[in-house]
Amino acid sequence: MAYKDVYLRELCLELVQGNVGGERFNDLLVKTGIFLDESEWMMTNRLLEKCEQTDHLMLLSTASIH
Numbered sequence: 001m002a003y004k005d006v007y008l009r010e011l012c013l014e015l016v017q018g019n020v021g022g023e024r025f026n027d028l029l030v031k032t033g034i035f036l037d038e039s040e041w042m043m044t045n046r047l048l049e050k051c052e053q054t055d056h057l058m059l060l061s062t063a064s065i066h
Helices: 003-016 023-032 038-065
Strands: none
Touching: 003 023
16 A cells, blocks of 8 residues: 555544544645645535534434433
């Protein structure tokens, strides 16, 4: 596995865990060579916000069931 593939895998794990914007995330982003322009960053942030909202709603709905 190429070193960039390892960095990309680690970057994806950071995304899944919600560790976006931290020092490790930024370092991995640079190491993968991924470049996002401003509009791509905005879209990414919107998607992450929607995921957080969905997670929050799911927690609320499961809490009300119990």
